[in-house]
Amino acid sequence: MIHKQFLKKLNPVLPFLQTPSLIISINPSLTLSVTKFYYSTLSKTLIKPPMAAAGDRKSIKLPIPGKRNILITSALPYVNNVPHLGNIIGCVLSADVFARYCRLRGYNAIYVCGTDEYGTATETKALEENCTPKEICDKYHAIHKEVYKWFNIKFDEFGRTSTPQQTEVCQSIFSKLMENKWLSENTMQQLYCDTCKRFLADRLVEGTCPTQGCNYDSARGDQCEKCGKLLNPTELVDPKCKVCQNTPHIRDTNHLFLELPLLKDKLVEYINSMSVAGSWTQNAIQATNAWLKEGLRQRCITRDLKWGVPVPHEKFKDKVFYVWFDAPIGYVSITSCYTSEWEKWWKNPENVELYQFMGKDNVPFHTVMFPSTLLGTGENWTLMKTISVTEYLNYEAGKFSKSKGIGVFGNDAKDTNIPVEVWRYYLLTNRPEVSDTLFTWADLQAKLNTELLNNLGNFINRVLSFIAKDHASGYGFIIPDAPGAESHLLAKKLGDKVGNFVEQYIEAMEKVKLKQGLKLAMSISGEGNAYLQETQFWKLYKEDKASCSIVMKTAAGLVYLLACLLEPFMPSFSVEVLKQLNMLPDAQISLIDEHGDIDRSKRPWEFLPAGHKIGTPVPLFKELSDKDVEFFRTKFAGSQADRIVKAEAEAKQISEQLKKATVSDGNVKKERSKKSSSENKPKVTAEQEISISRLDIRVGLITKVQKHPDADSLYVEEIDVGEGQPRTVVSGLVKYIPIEEMQNRKVCVLCNLKPATMRGIKSHAMVLAVSNDDHTKVELVDPPQSAPVGERVTFSGFEGNPDDVLNPKKKVWETIQPDLQTSKELIACYKDLPFSTSVGVCKVKSISVGSIR
Secondary structure, three states: HHHHHHHHHHOOOOHOOOOOOOOOOOOOOOOHHHHHHHHHHHOOOOOOOOOOOOOOOOOOOOOOOOOEEEEEEEHHHEEEOOHHHEEEEEEEHHHHHHHHHHHHHHOEEEEEEEEOOHHHHHHHHHHHHHHOOHHHHHHHHHHHHHHHHOOOOOOOOOEEEEOOHHHHHHHHHHHEEEEEEEEEEEEEEEEEEOOEEEOOOOOOOEEEOOOOOOOOOOOOOOOOOOOEEEOOHHEEEEEOOOOOOOOEEEEEEEEEOOOOOHHHHHHHHHHHHHHHOOOOHHHHHHHHHHHHHHOOOOOEOOOOOOOOOOOOOHHHOOOOOHHHHOOOOOHHHHHHOOOOOOHHHOOOOOEEEEEEEEHHHHHHHHHHHHHHHHHHHOOOOOOEEEEEEEEEEEEEOHHHHHHEEEEEHHHHHHOOOOOOOHHHHHHHHOOOOOOOOOOOOOHHHHHHHHHHHHHHHHHHHHHHHHOOOOOOOOOOOOOOOOOOOOOOHHHHHHHHHHHHHHHHHHHHHHHHOHHHHHHHHHHHHOOOOOOHHHOOOHHHHOOOOOHHHHHHHHHHHHHHHHHHHHHOOOOHHHHHHHHOOOOOOOOOOOOOOOOOOOHHEEEEEEOOOOOOOOOOOOOOOOOOOHHHHHHHHHOOEEHHHHHHHHHHHHHHHHHHHHHHHOOEEOOEEOOOOOOOOOOOOOOHHHHHOOOOOOOOOEEEEEEEEEEOOOOOEEEEEEEEEOOOOOEEEEOOOOOOOHHHHOOOOOOEOOOOOOEEEEEEEEEEEEEOOOOOOOOOEEEEEEEEOOOOOOOOOEEOOOOOOOOOOOOOOHHHHHHHHHHHHEEOOOOEEEEEOOEEEEEEEEEEEOOOOEEEE
């Protein structure tokens, strides 16, 4: 135990997050007079005297009889990549806000989380990076921890699942399930690779999707990324081992299964009771009922892997537990790392409420699988009371994706130099509580400039700046006395409004309606601005100073109240506001009923004592310009891999431009050297003649398609052509191809036509299609499904780089187009040469000898 505590001292959990509402430590420099001052005002204000903490080691919290004890978890982030903003808002940030709120209310709450480290994805990532699974876990655990540290996530314990504690707790639960006969043994058929001498987990197999009409030839063993269907590896057509690319064969293997059908009655009783008592979100209820309606089936809990918790059974000693089985147990084992008395939290349902936060894809594991596992042990576990589920946060034109590296990731947010409180605020106002929401840079700019800067920041700065003015025009940094405030009509009216807002805020937060809670808190700032305008305090100072003092003392109280209410959402903002109010950095703020904090919100003039000297006011937020927005939109376009490739390509292009002339925008640039020697004179090349090699035709993927807002016959597509950012393309295909057939489809794209504006939208490329003689039928030119996005389509015998942009005056496209047609075999051709990619030729569905344009 001493050794464990010593290690904790060496590696404290997020020490920088010691905000006023959370960490209270003694300040040895406090003078007796300051201490007496704060004690004397205790009965009138929310300011609390500093309290001593036990050294620099966080104090361990255990459930307290008679108090509200809340155990909070967020879905354990998988450790094979950097978390993106969708991951952050869906799990850790939402849970952090609720945990901070609980502490603000005086509840005895702990928040535990950590990285999920076992399973196939870790092994696959280790293969990609040519290292061991342990090295992958160490690397990404550190990255996750650093990202959450920057986002001010205040865990009581942030651990990991690859620990001895995880093995101990997991095997103990397994033994209870075996003892109670809730496990059965069955034979499964799995793919086995003779070359690698191992059974292949689903993500170690790729092949052709068996779904009719899909035929995607890079489908994973667990799911087809093209059509989205869940698969078993044995269903794939022509499967290949992802490690050695050889064909595996089907082999029998024995596994252990959890008998969910036999546990159904216990599970349904729990769900019916707790979903009502815990006010489960509607999306959680729907996802759970869908599983129950489909019928519970026995679920395999073991895997033929090496990286995982070993199965403590002689017959299955070469297997590990399936990640869905052991990962939720990580909540328990991480708590056991926090305290050896973890059972007081996890086996104490009479005194502990369990709140769990996650994205919608994790629901069945927490409402069906994990409760069934715990119920099957027959022990008195603390089962989940409340589940808070988010939908997806999408990014600009598409979805956030860890595997594809699309979107803004945790480390990216830090690199923007946009303050963390702005990121937290934007994500929380955009929290996808009921339906998917969209992250856009323009929306972030609008919320920062309008809501944070012009509303919240403006109110606080106006109040404190006026109080800070010298006595000729202000109060010399001193909070004025305000006798008779309770009978001042406008102050009383404001107090009633604010009191109602605070009550609604508490109600929303108790129900984990975080977005609503934030909106209500911000409404108080809006009321404060309206109050300042209505009272015209700048005139009152000269005409009725007593009334002006009431206004300023009331407004200053609102500033303090906002620091309290917004602390769960923007802790660094609250720290700065308290600093400008000149409050001790370790002064505790609270919203505790027993202290009268909620009732006092109806009398905001009572929050700060007369005679208190404030600090120096400074602006709290900085404007985000249009130029900044455009810079970030461009910088974070495409995938992370694309961004690296783009940067390297740009550097290479610049280098080449320094060496020779290039063709750009259809004009030949002159070489820098003006020497008259023949070797420096431009030479006529094949590229300057009209030939197919001057066209830049690429394999593209339509990532988004919608109808043109101002033209019924046009589609507007976002097409990935292998660059940093998808291209916007306008196509006249509405009459010929249904929109559902356009989405997520690979196409051939002519990328170097001069951009053209079509009904107000600029088109930056052209999708190639074939039509019959009378133009009554049109079909897309289809590249092979496995053709890499961005690959250039080639023609045998024609080599060379394409023009950057085809010069319309030279009529290159117009000259070549008549020779583009389909063959009788439905192959797209230039004359008699097929459109070729590295994995095959491009074809059409049914139009032979048709014109391609």
